[in-house]
Amino acid sequence: MQDLIKQAAEVIAGSRVVIGYTGAGISTESGIPDFRTMGEFWEGFDPATFEVEIDSREAFERDPAKVWRFFSQALGLMEQVGPNRGHRALARLGQLGRMAAIITQNVDGLHQAAGSENVIEFHGNMRQLHCLKCRARYRWEEVKGGPIPPPCRCGYTLKPTIPLFGDHVDIEAASASEVLAANAQVMLVACTHGDIAPVNRVPLIAKEYGALIIEVNRTKSLYTDRITDYFLRGEAGEILPSLVEEVEKNLAAGPS
Numbered sequence: 327m328q329d330l331i332k333q334a335a336e337v338i339a340g341s342r343v344v345i346g347y348t349g350a351g352i353s354t355e356s357g358i359p360d361f362r363t364m365g366e367f368w369e370g371f372d373p374a375t376f377e378v379e380i381d382s383r384e385a386f387e388r389d390p391a392k393v394w395r396f397f398s399q400a401l402g403l404m405e406q407v408g409p410n411r412g413h414r415a416l417a418r419l420g421q422l423g424r425m426a427a428i429i430t431q432n433v434d435g436l437h438q439a440a441g442s443e444n445v446i447e448f449h450g451n452m453r454q455l456h457c458l459k460c461r462a463r464y465r466w467e468e469v470k471g472g473p474i475p476p477p478c479r480c481g482y483t484l485k486p487t488i489p490l491f492g493d494h495v496d497i498e499a500a501s502a503s504e505v506l507a508a509n510a511q512v513m514l515v516a517c518t519h520g521d522i523a524p525v526n527r528v529p530l531i532a533k534e535y536g537a538l539i540i541e542v543n544r545t546k547s548l549y550t551d552r553i554t555d556y557f558l559r560g561e562a563g564e565i566l567p568s569l570v571e572e573v574e575k576n577l578a579a580g581p582s
């Protein structure tokens with residue numbers, strides 16, 4: 327494994343355009359569960375009906391107060407947690423000029439909290455709210471402490487920018503991700519198994535345009551046997567810091 331990490335680090339050190347691509351797994355070490363697969367984590371919600379009763383646009387329009395009970399729990403949890411070793415390692419790569427952008431499926435803002443600058447949130451952000459009627463945007467901090475569900479100035483109910491089932495994907499985030507993927511020399515895929523469409527196409531696009539794929543996952547993903555060039559198997563909180571340490575050694579040794 328250490329050899330493979332060294333090889334991957336050499337590739338990253340020698341590349342100008344490294345793009346990160348992360349999923350829920352990078353935040354689990356911080357104590358944030360995968361919203362969709364860890365339905366049972368949320369108090370008072372039945373995982374069997376979670377998708378229909380909570381995690382859908384239809385549910386939101388039918389009973390926003392009920393869906394907001396889930397959002398409130400999730401927001402409360404997010405206020406208690408911070409970035410972990412994996413987030414910090416990727417932020418460090420940014421400081422080293424070896425992480426031009428991170429495309430994430432996560433809605434927790436932990437990459438930014440760790441210091442990463444160019445973060446594309448493919449699935450929005452739990453703390454960014456918008457009005458489905460007049461499109462006004464608010465930060466959670468602006469409405470926190472007021473009535474729940476929080477109302478927009480126009481009278482409609484606000485919703486976090488995260489897409490529920492039945493919502494459209496944010497076109498801007500999707501096209502920005504495609505452009506980044508097409509221009510990547512290396513894509514560092516971490517903690518996602520590629521089972522959520524359409525965001526899962528991003529590494530495939532990168533590969534199609536010639537990027538090398540470095541993957542960090544505990545178990546094989548949709549990508550591993552298909553497009554991955556370097557599969558670093560293990561915990562992101564352990565692998566990513568070792569990888570970055572090797573990148574730093576490479577950069578300190580100067581151009582080869």
Ligand SMILES: [Zn+2]
Binds near residue numbers: 480
């Ligand atoms: Zn409004």
